[in-house]
Amino acid sequence: MLFNCLDYFICYNFCACLKIFIVFFENIVLCDTMIIMKSTIAQISTPIAMGGISVIKMSGKDSLAIARKIFRFKNKQSEIEPRHMYFGSISYHDFTEQCLMVYFKAPFSYTGEDVVEFQCHGGELLTREILNACLENGARLAENGEFTKLAFINGKISLDEAESMIDMINATSNAELKASSRVFKGELYEKISGMQERIKDAIVNLEVAIDYPEHDDETKGTEYLEEVLTYCKNELLKLKATASDGAIIKSGINVAIVGKPNVGKSSILNALIGSNRAIVTSIKGTTRDTIEESITHNGFKINFMDTAGIHESDDEVEKIGIERAKESIERADIVLAIFDASEKLDDEDKKILSILKNKLSLNIINKIDISKNNTGVEGIEISALNKKNIDNLKDLILNTAINHKIDFSGLIITNARHIEAINEALEKIEFVLKECKFQTIDILDMLTKEIWQILGKITGETENEDIISGIFAKFCLGK
Ligand SMILES: Nc1nc2c(ncn2[C@@H]2O[C@H](COP(=O)(O)OP(=O)(O)OP(=O)(O)O)[C@@H](O)[C@H]2O)c(=O)[nH]1
Ligand SMILES: [Mg+2]
Structure with missing residues (x-):
């Protein structure tokens, strides 16, 4: 012993x-x-x-x-x-x-x-x-x-505090700074070292059973191990669940701007980022490739993707652009579905709505300067041309992301190395929990020490x- x-x-x-x-x-x-x-x-x-x-x-x-x-x-x-x-x-x-x-x-x-x-x-x-x-x-x-x-x-x-310091230094948005500073304050360290302490106790129990088999009941050691590992599994799952929030915070909220040709997608991108990044013309099919630009709004990074107008087309180049627009929808956290206020909803608009059926999306009624909303769909009414309601649109995007995508109430894991270690530990814990009843106490002892070590990768x-x-x-x- x-x-x-x-x-x-x-x-x-x-x-x-x-x-x-x-x-x-x-x-x-x-x-x-x-x-x-x-x-x-x-x-x-x-x-x-x-x-x-x-x-x-x-x-x-x-x-x-x-x-x-x-x-x-x-x-x-x-x-x-x-x-x-x-x-x-x-x-x-x-x-x-x-x-x-x-x-x-x-x-x-x-x-x-x-x-x-x-x-x-x-x-x-x-x-x-x-x-x-x-x-x-x-x-x-x-x-x-x-x-x-x-x-x-x-x-x-x-080590996790040192890494969060790098994340704080490199932070490009207040949200990222806020998430990293919680790790820097030692919140992650406290959680992980708390789990390590429990695992250490479980190891000691197992080793008592190994060294004094005549005095100790083996099942007591394994029962306690199961209890500790179940606790750690639940805690790690909670941390893992914050990783998607962390990814959004770190890399930004991905927003795709989609709609049929000429509804004003590129004009909206330009209005949102405050520069004439995308070419705007009255010719349908002006945008053929995806254009990506980022801004920071109220401390959050938002990545916009202006896309080619989605419609039936025989043009080879346009077809590729439309495929890319669909890929942007897949990648997006939120989709802005753009409609022309002066027109009634047509089949092309309806097709876009059906593509977005299972996606978090916002309806944007553009060109409100030339007409009231004739589309029949409800949404935020803006004018890219006159920059009307553009700031409100940014607020709406942010609030939608925060309400649906990010939970700020707890610690948020943003660091890729921490996420990797959490996944590795979870995999091993699940394996040990499954094998608990079938393995010898020596093997369980060895496997549990490995879990302790994996968690130590986070703390250093x-x-x-x-x-x-x-x-x-x-x-x-x-x-
Ligand atoms: N009156 C008015 N015209 C607008 C508005 N937004 C865009 N337009 C005009 O609508 C036309 C098409 O605008 P774009 O921004 O190129 O539209 P798009 O959806 O990107 O078009 P494609 O790239 O071809 O799919 C241009 O002539 C713009 O000036 C608006 O809010 N009001
Ligand atoms: Mg365009």
């Missing part, structure tokens, strides 16, 4: 292992398969361009010593207080720059190590020269995301160095 627990601890608790090794090897961090020499790293943390200020950051045990070598305090300091801002200057080669310095003492810093930051006047060359001063005095250049990687290695953040406890490096490489320099 003792051996099994130890074995389990060493094999599966990657972070704990790191901490043990760090105690023994002061200057070496063992990171699974890779050894990183602990050194002081430096990089420019603000965009390398002209700006109001620039920030140069160092992390590592020599940060303060290097700062002392290059930074001259305006007022003499015997002690440097952590988290205090000091005014002074840095002289390097031919220049002297007045700047501010702040020191964060380990472990109370972003990386968990000693950190020093300089704030200087913004300027590409100036900032690079201060970085060079740090490098010449013992720091080495940090790689992309290395500060955040150190924060992860030093237990400051989990069991992920290998290649994947971890790949994740942090997505960060920008100086982060």
Whole structure:
């Protein structure tokens, strides 16, 4: 039993292992398969361009010593207080720059190590020269995301939090920012590590049964395992269900604009995006290919697809366009069915309505400037020509998407790697639940440990160095 627990601890608790090794090897961090020499790293943390200020950051045990070598305090300091801002200057080669310095003492810093930051006047060359001063005095250049990687290695953040930080940095809409920030706040970590805790208990129960078969009733271990795995399955299914919301939030709401020729589809696209992207003429069949353009409205990304007019056609090119229009309908979260206000509904319009029977769609009555609604169908009345009701149409699209497609009440999974791990864990859990009654306790023990490991891919406890490096490489320099 003792051996099994130890074995389990060493094999599966990657972070704990790191901490043990760090105690023994002061200057070496063992990171699974890779050894990183602990050194002081430096990089420019603000965009390398002209700006109001620039920030140069160092992390590592020599940060303060290097700062002392290059930074001259305006007022003499015997002690440097952590988290205090000091005014002074840095002289390097031919220049002297007045700047501010702040020191964060380990472990109370972003990386968990000693950190020093300089704030200087913004300027590409100036900032690079201060970085060079740090490098010449013992720091080495940090790689992309290395500060955040150190924060992860030093237990400051989990892997899912680090990834959500990348998602927040790359967010193109408020909705995406909102979803990623909930993961960043640790909500996903809490859920997954809670499941891992229960699974660990179940493993301990199984191992008691393995080590002391004479004292323990095997069925107690498997019954508890079934209970834990059923709980995890339900929790993971709930998370999985949010992935489609996550996809809409991340990639945007896909909206197809469809209708028979000449009803004003391209004019509506242009009015919605605020530019003359699509060609508009009075000739039927002007648009032959699908045109895609995106906007952000009230914090949500909306992707519009203007399509070729759907009707019977012998023209080869037009036929391909019509096929593409039908594909756009398939891809769309919402379809805008466009009708000409001045005309009665004809067979072509009716065919389009029948194609959209099982699709979330909105009826749009266009050209309301020339006529009242003669179509006989109800819908939002607009004029693409006069830009009438265009903002209301955008609101309607958004509200329809939120009401029918996105549930904001809970955590939303937007990260593809998290979704993959959730699916993998679910598959294994379903397998174990099915096999529970037929497998030996040793095999169940092994399979359950695998589930624990798969969930650890989200939190970072069991992920290998290649994947971890790949994740942090997505960060920008100086982060
Ligand atoms: N009066 C008026 N005319 C409009 C309006 N919207 C579009 N039109 C006109 O209707 C004609 C066709 O417009 P388009 O936007 O090219 O229509 P479409 O549905 O994309 O046409 P196809 O690409 O051929 O299928 C053009 O002459 C537009 O100026 C509107 O709101 N009011
Ligand atoms: Mg068109």
